[in-house]
Amino acid sequence: MNSLDSGPEKHFDEVTALLYLERQLELDQAREFAEHLVSCNACSTLLRALEKESIWLREALSTDAESIPARVIAAPERTNAHWGWIAAFGLCAAGGYTLWNGFIGPAMSGASEAGFGQDSVLMTLFFSGAFWRGWDAMRSLTEFLAMATLGALAIWLLRKQWKRFTAIAFVMGAMICTLAMPQSAAAADIERGNPSYTLPAGQEVKTDLIVWATRARIDGDVDGDLIVWSQNVTVNGHIKGDILGAAQELRVNGPVDGNVRAWVQTLTINNSVAKNVLAMTGVTYEDERATIGGTLTVLAGTMEVSGHVTGDLLALVGDLTVNGSLGRDALVRGGQFTVGPNAQIAGKTRYIGDHQPDISPSAKLGSPVEITYKKRGPDYSRWDYYWHQIMLWGASFIFGLVLLFAVPAFFASAENSANRFGPAIGFGALFLFATPIVAAIVCATIVGLGVGIAALLLYLICLYASQVFIASWLGHKIINAGVGFGPAIGRLALGLAILRVLRMLPYVGWLVTLVMIMWGLGALVLALHRAMRPQAVPA
Amino acid sequence: MDRHKTTEAMSEAELARLLSRVQAGDSEAWGELYRNYAPAIFRFCRRVLPTREDSEDATTEVFMKVRQKLGTYDSSRPFTAWLYKVASNHCWDTLRRRRIRQDLETGDLDTLPLEHPDPGQLEQLQAEHTSKEVRTGLAKLPDRARMALVLRYYADMSYEEIADTLGVRRQFVGVLLLRARHQLRDALSGGGDPQKFLSGRKI
Ligand SMILES: [Zn+2]
Numbered sequence: 001m002n003s004l005d006s007g008p009e010k011h012f013d014e015v016t017a018l019l020y021l022e023r024q025l026e027l028d029q030a031r032e033f034a035e036h037l038v039s040c041n042a043c044s045t046l047l048r049a050l051e052k053e054s055i056w057l058r059e060a061l062s063t064d065a066e067s068i069p070a071r072v073i074a075a076p077e078r079t080n081a082h083w084g085w086i087a088a089f090g091l092c093a094a095g096g097y098t099l100w101n102g103f104i105g106p107a108m109s110g111a112s113e114a115g116f117g118q119d120s121v122l123m124t125l126f127f128s129g130a131f132w133r134g135w136d137a138m139r140s141l142t143e144f145l146a147m148a149t150l151g152a153l154a155i156w157l158l159r160k161q162w163k164r165f166t167a168i169a170f171v172m173g174a175m176i177c178t179l180a181m182p183q184s185a186a187a188a189d190i191e192r193g194n195p196s197y198t199l200p201a202g203q204e205v206k207t208d209l210i211v212w213a214t215r216a217r218i219d220g221d222v223d224g225d226l227i228v229w230s231q232n233v234t235v236n237g238h239i240k241g242d243i244l245g246a247a248q249e250l251r252v253n254g255p256v257d258g259n260v261r262a263w264v265q266t267l268t269i270n271n272s273v274a275k276n277v278l279a280m281t282g283v284t285y286e287d288e289r290a291t292i293g294g295t296l297t298v299l300a301g302t303m304e305v306s307g308h309v310t311g312d313l314l315a316l317v318g319d320l321t322v323n324g325s326l327g328r329d330a331l332v333r334g335g336q337f338t339v340g341p342n343a344q345i346a347g348k349t350r351y352i353g354d355h356q357p358d359i360s361p362s363a364k365l366g367s368p369v370e371i372t373y374k375k376r377g378p379d380y381s382r383w384d385y386y387w388h389q390i391m392l393w394g395a396s397f398i399f400g401l402v403l404l405f406a407v408p409a410f411f412a413s414a415e416n417s418a419n420r421f422g423p424a425i426g427f428g429a430l431f432l433f434a435t436p437i438v439a440a441i442v443c444a445t446i447v448g449l450g451v452g453i454a455a456l457l458l459y460l461i462c463l464y465a466s467q468v469f470i471a472s473w474l475g476h477k478i479i480n481a482g483v484g485f486g487p488a489i490g491r492l493a494l495g496l497a498i499l500r501v502l503r504m505l506p507y508v509g510w511l512v513t514l515v516m517i518m519w520g521l522g523a524l525v526l527a528l529h530r531a532m533r534p535q536a537v538p539a
Numbered sequence: 540m541d542r543h544k545t546t547e548a549m550s551e552a553e554l555a556r557l558l559s560r561v562q563a564g565d566s567e568a569w570g571e572l573y574r575n576y577a578p579a580i581f582r583f584c585r586r587v588l589p590t591r592e593d594s595e596d597a598t599t600e601v602f603m604k605v606r607q608k609l610g611t612y613d614s615s616r617p618f619t620a621w622l623y624k625v626a627s628n629h630c631w632d633t634l635r636r637r638r639i640r641q642d643l644e645t646g647d648l649d650t651l652p653l654e655h656p657d658p659g660q661l662e663q664l665q666a667e668h669t670s671k672e673v674r675t676g677l678a679k680l681p682d683r684a685r686m687a688l689v690l691r692y693y694a695d696m697s698y699e700e701i702a703d704t705l706g707v708r709r710q711f712v713g714v715l716l717l718r719a720r721h722q723l724r725d726a727l728s729g730g731g732d733p734q735k736f737l738s739g740r741k742i
Pocket residue numbers: 010011012036040041042043044
């Protein structure tokens with residue numbers, strides 16, 4: 001049975017000896033072993049060795065060598081999780097305050113100054129990051145608050161490994177210094193209109209030109225970028241960099257060697273723009289004389305394209321008329337879409353919307369217009385809607401599977417973090433609102449647009465991933481049993497389905513989505529924080 | 540057996556009184572209970588979980604569970620045993636969730652050497668290693684092996700309780716413990732020695 005033959009004598013094996021030592025053998029087995037011990041030296045030596053090992057193990061384990069951390073010693077009134085709540089909500093409040101003070105407040109005043117109603121404040125908010133540099137008056141306070149929040153967060157994240165992360169701390173410090181430095185050091189000519197500003201013809205600004213005025217007229221040339229925040233802007237000179245502008249009306253009559261990025265009520269382009277145009281506007285006119293060297297991306301109420309666009313046209317427009325020439329494809333989402341008689345579209349034309357496009361028979365199109373009809377808002381009476389929801393479920397499920405197989409440990413950790421509802425929601429809310437702001441700052445001041453856009457993309461991926469962790473957590477609450485991939489996949493599928501149904505609910509669906517995103521994002525952040533910590537045990 | 544259980548010894552009657560006060564929602568009593576048992580639970584977590592931070596988190600979470608589940612505690616049984624059961628379930632859950640893929644350990648005796656280990660070498664090994672080194676060696680063991688040793692030799696759990704916590708058959712616990720001892724011996728005697736000289740020798 002538990003004995004083994006090894007030569008002439010019959011000995012008991014180590015397991016039996018251990019079980020005997022720990023008094024886990026059946027009575028007759030124990031008696032048999034005890035009888036054997038009397039005559040067998042080898043087995044009693046083994047027994048003694050195992051016994052000594054037990055004592056040695058107990059001693060090693062019970063030695064109180066390590067200090068008990070303060071966090072554990074300090075008896076919490078309820079639970080230790082309080083500090084997490086407090087930190088999360090404190091940071092969240094700081095983030096909210098920063099957001100309000102730095103963005104919403106100025107955007108509102110800026111918007112009314114520039115002649116907008118307050119209904120477009122959200123748009124300002126979205127777009128104003130690019131004009132960070134122009135916000136001279138608001139700069140110190142906002143940046144300080146934003147960086148203080150970021151710094152507090154960084155300290156929290158790195159509190160346990162200051163030494164390891166001195167490099168990161170250094171980078172953070174450098175960031176703060178960069179922002180704290182007076183902007184004039186960044187070689188820009190900052191002009192405040194009184195109330196108007198004019199750069200006379202024949203004059204040349206050798207650096208970037210930042211203008212904050214009621215009316216701005218740029219007749220001279222600018223070697224760098226023109227950054228302008230004004231009610232009415234007319235650019236007649238030659239801009240060798242980009243134009244970044246927020247205004248009620250922006251007229252670009254002179255040539256631009258770079259890009260035009262504008263948030264304006266009315267944008268008119270009458271000359272050549274060598275690179276791309278990105279605009280969020282009420283009305284956009286592209287004159288017959290105008291040429292755009294790159295892509296034209298527009299979010300507008302009304303738009304007319306009469307000139308030439310070398311690249312693609314991407315438009316989300318209420319009412320779009322194309323009567324010029326497009327070098328490549330046109331992707332149009334919106335209401336009315338008219339293709340005029342002079343239009344030439346070399347590539348494909350795709351229209352997604354709820355109206356029949358009006359296409360002139362004399363327009364020259366590279367291929368017939370592809371039309372996809374789409375009604376606004378959910379239409380619960382249509383099968384398509386449910387089919388679409390199922391497709392969305394499938395997409396999120398596949399995404400979740402990829403995560404599950406690619407980073408199983410991280411996945412589990414994030415799901416686990418969702419248990420800490422308070423801190424997760426807090427951090428989720430903070431990151432949800434703070435990340436775009438930080439990305440905007442990065443875009444405008446530090447490393448440039450590339451890094452900022454990469455950060456935003458990553459942010460969007462994280463937002464999408466948030467549902468996966470919450471779904472998995474939810475699945476775990478419902479079907480707890482099982483370890484391994486099979487049950488994990490089942491839980492994911494079930495959780496995603498439940499979330500999808502909840503999000504389809506009228507009126508409260510958006511709230512479910514918001515909570516889900518904040519919660520999941522927070523869990524992700526907590527898990528990332530966990531993953532960043534040094535691991536004592538090689539897995 | 541209550542060597543390292545509490546910082547200050549508490550009589551059964553005292554504990555019973557304290558527990559009833561906690562159940563009545565007395566936050567001061569809760570604080571006292573926490574102060575008495577948190578260090579032991581932290582040490583337990585520290586021996587089982589990979590990092591100090593994890594152990595801090597786990598201690599907090601274990602006490603959250605204790606507070607929730609205190610109603611289910613059967614006062615005829617030792618409180619510390621119940622406490623360690625809650626803690627071990629929590630830690631094992633944590634470890635398991637981190638590693639979705641389970642190391643598939645079976646109940647076979649096949650992986651154990653049949654020969655007896657050399658008692659002399661075993662004694663030498665014990666003499667040569669400090670408690671700290673043993674705990675470092677322990678950290679290198681697979682989760683289940685480490686867990687088994689800590690449950691048995693730190694938390695003084697019965698074989699039944701260990702089987703229940705780790706989700707193995709009662710008959711397998713002995714094999715699990717012995718294999719864990721072998722793995723610890725190997726880890727301390729220089730790790731990846733294919734001969735595993737301390738694991739066994741012909742007799
Ligand atoms: Zn023998």
